Amino acid sequence: MHDRILAALESSTADYTEIRLEEKEATAVAFRGRELETVSHVIDAGGIVRCLCRDGGWGIATFNNRDALVEKVAQAVQCARAARSDTPIELAPIPIAQDRLTVTLERDFRGVPLAEKKALVEGYNAVLLGASDRIVDTACRYNDSFSRVTFASSEGAFIEEERPMVVMYFVATARDGDNVQQAHESYSRLAGYEIVQGLESLAETAAQRATALLRAESVVGGRYPVIIDPRLAGVFIHEAFGHLSEADFLYENPAAREMMTLGRRFGPDFLTVFDDGSLPGLRGTHKYDDEGTPTRRNDLIRNGILVGRLHSRETAAKMGETPTGNARAVNYRYAPIVRMTNTAIAPGTTSFADMLQDIELGIYACDAYGGTTELESFSFSSGYAYMIRHGQLAEMVKDVILAGNLFTTLQNIDAIGDDFQWSHPGGGCGKGGQAPLPVGMGAPHVRIQNVVIGGK
Amino acid sequence: MDILQRLRAQAEQVEVFHIQSESTQVRFEANSLKASQVEEISGLAVRVVKDGRMGFAASSDVTATEKLLANALESAAYGDPTPFTFPGPQDAPDVACYDPRIAELSISRLVEIGQEIMAYLREVDPEGMVSVELRRGMERYTLRNHTGAEVAVTRTPLTIACGVDRVKGDDVLMVYDVQGATLWNEGFMAPVQRLAEKLRLAQQVVPLRAGRMPVLFSPLGAIVLGFPLMLGLSGKNVVKGVSPLAGRCGEQVFDPRLTLVDDATLPGGFGSAAYDDEGVPHQRTVLVENGVLRGFYYDLKTAARAGVPSTGNGSRGLFSQPDPAPTNLLWGAGETPLADMLAGIEEGLWVENVLGLGQGNIISGAFSNPLALGFKIEKGQIVGRVKGVSIAGNVYELLRHVSAVSRETEWVYQNFNQPYVLLEEMNVIARE
Numbered sequence: 001m002h003d004r005i006l007a008a009l010e011s012s013t014a015d016y017t018e019i020r021l022e023e024k025e026a027t028a029v030a031f032r033g034r035e036l037e038t039v040s041h042v043i044d045a046g047g048i049v050r051c052l053c054r055d056g057g058w059g060i061a062t063f064n065n066r067d068a069l070v071e072k073v074a075q076a077v078q079c080a081r082a083a084r085s086d087t088p089i090e091l092a093p094i095p096i097a098q099d100r101l102t103v104t105l106e107r108d109f110r111g112v113p114l115a116e117k118k119a120l121v122e123g124y125n126a127v128l129l130g131a132s133d134r135i136v137d138t139a140c141r142y143n144d145s146f147s148r149v150t151f152a153s154s155e156g157a158f159i160e161e162e163r164p165m166v167v168m169y170f171v172a173t174a175r176d177g178d179n180v181q182q183a184h185e186s187y188s189r190l191a192g193y194e195i196v197q198g199l200e201s202l203a204e205t206a207a208q209r210a211t212a213l214l215r216a217e218s219v220v221g222g223r224y225p226v227i228i229d230p231r232l233a234g235v236f237i238h239e240a241f242g243h244l245s246e247a248d249f250l251y252e253n254p255a256a257r258e259m260m261t262l263g264r265r266f267g268p269d270f271l272t273v274f275d276d277g278s279l280p281g282l283r284g285t286h287k288y289d290d291e292g293t294p295t296r297r298n299d300l301i302r303n304g305i306l307v308g309r310l311h312s313r314e315t316a317a318k319m320g321e322t323p324t325g326n327a328r329a330v331n332y333r334y335a336p337i338v339r340m341t342n343t344a345i346a347p348g349t350t351s352f353a354d355m356l357q358d359i360e361l362g363i364y365a366c367d368a369y370g371g372t373t374e375l376e377s378f379s380f381s382s383g384y385a386y387m388i389r390h391g392q393l394a395e396m397v398k399d400v401i402l403a404g405n406l407f408t409t410l411q412n413i414d415a416i417g418d419d420f421q422w423s424h425p426g427g428g429c430g431k432g433g434q435a436p437l438p439v440g441m442g443a444p445h446v447r448i449q450n451v452v453i454g455g456k
Numbered sequence: 457m458d459i460l461q462r463l464r465a466q467a468e469q470v471e472v473f474h475i476q477s478e479s480t481q482v483r484f485e486a487n488s489l490k491a492s493q494v495e496e497i498s499g500l501a502v503r504v505v506k507d508g509r510m511g512f513a514a515s516s517d518v519t520a521t522e523k524l525l526a527n528a529l530e531s532a533a534y535g536d537p538t539p540f541t542f543p544g545p546q547d548a549p550d551v552a553c554y555d556p557r558i559a560e561l562s563i564s565r566l567v568e569i570g571q572e573i574m575a576y577l578r579e580v581d582p583e584g585m586v587s588v589e590l591r592r593g594m595e596r597y598t599l600r601n602h603t604g605a606e607v608a609v610t611r612t613p614l615t616i617a618c619g620v621d622r623v624k625g626d627d628v629l630m631v632y633d634v635q636g637a638t639l640w641n642e643g644f645m646a647p648v649q650r651l652a653e654k655l656r657l658a659q660q661v662v663p664l665r666a667g668r669m670p671v672l673f674s675p676l677g678a679i680v681l682g683f684p685l686m687l688g689l690s691g692k693n694v695v696k697g698v699s700p701l702a703g704r705c706g707e708q709v710f711d712p713r714l715t716l717v718d719d720a721t722l723p724g725g726f727g728s729a730a731y732d733d734e735g736v737p738h739q740r741t742v743l744v745e746n747g748v749l750r751g752f753y754y755d756l757k758t759a760a761r762a763g764v765p766s767t768g769n770g771s772r773g774l775f776s777q778p779d780p781a782p783t784n785l786l787w788g789a790g791e792t793p794l795a796d797m798l799a800g801i802e803e804g805l806w807v808e809n810v811l812g813l814g815q816g817n818i819i820s821g822a823f824s825n826p827l828a829l830g831f832k833i834e835k836g837q838i839v840g841r842v843k844g845v846s847i848a849g850n851v852y853e854l855l856r857h858v859s860a861v862s863r864e865t866e867w868v869y870q871n872f873n874q875p876y877v878l879l880e881e882m883n884v885i886a887r888e
Contacts, residue, residue, distance in 0.1 A: 033696055036536035041527035042775045043515040058491035064498045064516045079492040082563045086488040118534045137696045173698050180698055180820045221848070221885055252486035253585050255623035333495070370815030375628035379812040379826045379846075401816065403826040403846055404887070452887050454824040454846045
């Protein structure tokens with residue numbers, strides 16, 4: 001295959017050509033309620049050719065049949081010539097890598113019999129179902145995948161990489177008459193089978209929470225001081241701020257560039273936010289991105305000031321900055337676009353107890369059930385939440401949706417916790433039709449004043 | 457030997473699903489034609505029932521048949537007892553979903569259409585950043601099973617998406633529309649013109665006082681009401697006991713002005729075809745009629761669990777087993793002209809689009825969303841865009857009483873046809 005890839009690259013008449021081939025094997029076991037819904041084993045093999053003609057644009061061909069690479073290159077070149085970008089597209093230079101990355105799994109899930117995977121999930125599902133007679137439905141799902149990705153470019157890059165992934169999801173649905181409540185938990189690593197064993201307590205947590213939510217009252221809408229837990233804080237910084245740091249949103253939009261001018265104050269002195277694709281063991285970690293650029297730590301906000309952003313080679317060239325290793329593609333069906341890797345709010349110095357003690361009436365919001373942003377505006381529903389009364393955690397409340405404006409919300413952060421943690425949920429990030437892309441999120445507890453909470 | 461026959465020798469039931477599709481796409485970003493893309497998709501998926509248990513495997517490497525067979529049989533060894541049988545050969549209605557005018561659209565023609573859309577939107581908003589994406593596809597699949605049934609479907613889906621982002625200081629406005637069809641329609645500019653009208657109306661920002669007021673949902677905005685219903689009407693959520701509508705067929709659950717129909721036979725609909733993805737003939741399914749719950753949409757498995765026939769709503773990708781999904785979901789038109797609905801509003805909110813659609817506990821009918829785009833209505837007129845506004849409620853309560861449903865309907869999100877819906881009073885949260 002190595003020689004065929006090089007020959008296909010050689011045949012290209014475009015200014016730049018890259019080929020990415022992927023072979024993936026994946027298994028899934030899923031229970032829903034008492035029923036085994038899926039035991040499946042799939043093979044996904046395909047590739048993408050991406051060409052750039054500077055006076056045209058990008059041309060892309062994706063395919064399953066990898067026998068005709070030269071023909072696919074020709075198709076992509078034809079597409080690139082059909083495009084007509086107003087200004088020539090340039091690619092910022094990167095070190096050219098030739099590398100072979102293999103992984104050693106403690107317990108390779110490819111060697112684990114389906115029978116064992118089924119028994120594992122069945123056991124967890126029994127924990128979900130058995131937690132309470134209020135549990136009327138569950139979703140209990142195991143997925144693993146092992147991909148071999150080969151990336152080669154006309155600049156001489158040739159990177160072969162193995163990418164393992166294993167994930168366990170738990171959803172518990174509790175019902176009492178018309179009152180239906182759900183709770184989710186998940187755990188995922190780029191690792192072997194061992195990390196999804198022994199998760200009974202996580203399943204139990206999901207089931208207990210769904211049951212507890214049946215008794216929770218809806219929160220009364222209004223403005224509150226809010227403490228968000230590390231998981232919600234991680235989702236918040238990813239969704240509400242991280243996406244604005246992706247330079248593909250900025251690079252051709254003068255007004256957006258102005259909004260995200262480096263040096264602008266975004267928050268208090270003690271707020272630092274970074275993205276780092278090079279940290280070992282996290283879900284968004286890769287040695288190289290999908291353009292072959294080495295990943296690294298990129299500070300986005302340092303001491304409250306906007307200091308950086310995330311780039312592909314194209315956006316970096318356009319903005320006169322350096323590629324940051326953030327061009328990622330969810331699979332061979334897609335060209336890489338600017339994405340986050342592992343994004344985090346750096347730890348602060350306040351303890352959780354100190355954050356709580358001077359809140360007379362507030363909300364402690366935990367985990368995210370979903371979140372979306374449209375640039376300055378964001379909306380998140382927390383998975384579960386508690387009222388804070390007289391400096392102490394009080395009753396559980398439901399339907400807690402945090403909405404607001406990013407700029408004012410970041411300015412309203414008045415404490416950052418000393419209890420930083422990375423979270424390892426399943427799922428991933430979606431952008432431009434590409435989902436789910438595995439990403440890492442980290443944060444400590446964060447306190448924000450004057451947050452609008454939607455409720456009934 | 458043929459894969460179907462080989463598996464038949466080892467299992468009671470076999471189904472082989474073969475996809476072979478291609479598409480062309482052109483993408484304009486930030487006012488310029490950025491990329492074009494061709495895509496070729498092929499793959500095989502098999503379902504087998506052996507000793508009463510279901511197995512599933514799929515591969516996009518069509519040469520890997522040995523492994524595919526082994527994976528399917530291994531999976532069946534651990535599968536659950538299967539409550540249904542694959543359907544025998546059945547006639548289906550003629551459904552128009554293939555159009556050579558779409559099949560033969562060239563890259564250069566797609567580029568021309570994209571340029572026309574872009575030029576139109578740029579003229580309306582010279583400061584905005586316009587994006588346009590066009591995708592024409594040729595979808596082919598064949599489905600064969602052990603009964604001798606053999607179904608071949610060829611469709612030509614065309615998607616036209618366009619959007620404008622405008623950033624002024626810290627004010628960001630984003631409008632977006634996506635349309636889809638399987639028959640060519642010369643009127644492709646009409647939704648673009650509607651989008652442009654929204655842009656014009658959004659120029660002016662006006663304050664809105666929080667509180668209870670009449671709320672008018674546009675067809676796009678009404679998706680916030682329709683989306684929880686779509687989940688509640690899914691046969692899967694019914695047999696799992698999580699749909700609030702379960703067990704209520706025949707009851708007057710909504711306002712008599714509410715009618716919902718899933719119609720896969722609609723000529724040219726984005727979700728139209730003669731058969732569903734399990735070889736069941738497509739049909740028109742009345743879900744809610746004048747507010748009375750009539751039924752749910754099912755695939756083979758959920759229908760068997762519910763003890764009813766499949767409604768032909770089995771939907772699948774290559775790598776997943778079928779699940780029930782709506783095809784073309786139509787919310788029936790009402791009798792009131794939109795102009796009359798507007799004229800009767802002294803002070804109210806027009807919901808055009810929300811953030812976070814589908815987030816939260818929506819199976820219960822609850823929603824709570826900030827508006828991505830909303831307008832203030834004053835004395836029967838739209839007076840400007842509102843910011844920092846959220847709405848919340850439960851569709852099962854709100855839709856018991858609807859003030860008016862418009863005579864006009866529009867296609868949104870490709871396969872939803874929706875009217876304008878007026879609710880007399882809703883709580884509106886506004887940040888000053």
